[in-house]
Amino acid sequence: MSSAPRAPGGRGGDGSPQPLLKVASIETLYFDRIYALFGVSLEIEEGEIFTVLGPNGAGKTTLLRTIAGLLKDQPKKGELVFGGRRIDGWQPEAIARLGVVYVPEDRGLFRELTVRENLELGLWGRHDDGVRTDLEFVYGMFPILHERARQEAETLSGGEQQMLALGRAMLRRPRLLMLDEPSLGLAPRVAKSVYEALTAISRTGTTILLVEQNARLALGVARRGAILEAGRIVLEGTSKELMENEDVREVYLGVGTAEAAVKGWRLYRKRRRW
Amino acid sequence: MEKLLQYAFTGLAAGSLYALVALGIVLIYRSTRVLNFAHGDIATLATFVAFSLLSSEYSFPVAFLGSLLVGAAVGIAFYFGVLVRAQREGANLLGMVILTLGLALIIQGVVVWWWGAEPTSLPFPISDTKTYKVGLVVMSQLALATLAAGLVGSLLLYLLVQKTRLGLAMRATSENLMAAQTLGIPTRMVLSVSWGAASALGVVAGIFLAPALLLDPFFMLDPFLKGFAAAVLGGLNSLPGAVVGALILGVAESLTGAYLTIQFKNTLAFLVIIVVLLLRPEGLLGKEFKERV
Ligand SMILES: Nc1ncnc2c1ncn2[C@@H]1O[C@H](COP(=O)(O)OP(=O)(O)OP(=O)(O)O)[C@@H](O)[C@H]1O
């Protein structure tokens, strides 16, 4: 329970910067018996974009849902420390109120409510006078939301829905923004513009934890990243390191022909440097 | 023609109370997916509380407000005290529905124990013998008050749900609980408001039904089933549907009694349920829930 004494300024006793989020050897199970995460550890630093890559079923979504407190009684083992506070076992509403904002794979919009109402709900609990400027920031970043303000969210295109989800998340002034495959189902051009928005959001100082299958896009914006496979972190490093890693290049960046990529998969399964 | 209008009016008055019952059922169903079988019994308990307050010389408005508060408090207490805990222990929806049945039985026991099973009548300030003639239709004071109660109750709920921030949070929470949680909306508080408001609406129906029926521990059973049928007819997750379904059912029932046979009147509600479930399970105005995995 008790944490080591910390010097002021958010630095650890050894002088290294205190991470914003520390995930320490967490284990998450479904139905108390199906393991989805086996001892995952990560440290996300203030202000960075950190990406978690991995194939289908690796546990990426499970990781984000565990951090957000959405899985009852999970993590079963390990610790989640956010801003110096243990948050594992907390109610999702309480974690959200600390500034952890989670945009799920399906965008988590209220489909039957209007764009405007969705944004209003993003402002829940805020009474400061920054509300106006934040709304202007969001409408400035995504002018389409202003045009569609009175339209129901379900009538938006996939890209517009992702913009609404991002805009609504920004109104919560996130300290940590967690995004689950924001490029999912989007045409390449639209995905690119969503990623441009991500870069703009990051420039405001927001820390972002980005889950993706599209490694090229994610590594293009992230400072650091990790590869999650079958519930374990198998590789971690800066984006540059990851992009230069041979296995990552073959399997995730698909360098070479499609056949080479398939062959790469098999090879890589055999070699498994990790 | 005269007879038709007269019975249609009587049906509308009855239907407006079914609407209050149905709104409560729908409000709870669409926010928590639970069918509240204690809905009628909470109203019974609260109506008996009004009876006791009136018997101890409190004025009608005081008794009315007091019973509303008791009804809302029982609904909220049940939500926090039983359902939230059950959910935490991993109870599924069927389990929670059975818990509401349990609550119904407990309340019935309490009412019989405290007030006895002898039918009594609620001293009510509005008369059902004083009548007005409007056009071709004779309207009793009670029928008019009943209509007004149904109208005001529905209107207040409409304003709460559609025009307030709390109502916005209620709609959001009903549609996507997880998304509401991740926005930091206090979803349990919001859901408890649904339970409180739903129960209070049921109590209004109970108080206005009591003078027409006699007050006994089971007097809300029939109106509850009618409200349930109306909710199914309108679509279990649609609030406007509940009102439309209730008015249709009220009028249909009244006309059946007038032109066919009075014995058939109560069977109608069940026929409605069966026919709707067979032909259009989502009801007149309901939408099928898009279940999220
Ligand atoms: N609700 C659930 N109940 C049971 N098992 C689940 C549940 N959700 C996920 N799993 C299992 O947990 C593992 C990790 O799933 P998760 O959704 O976290 O993967 P993912 O990396 O997000 O995959 P994708 O890229 O397809 O979204 C999978 O084996 C999956 O079958």
Ligand SMILES: [Mg+2]
């Ligand atoms: Mg996923």
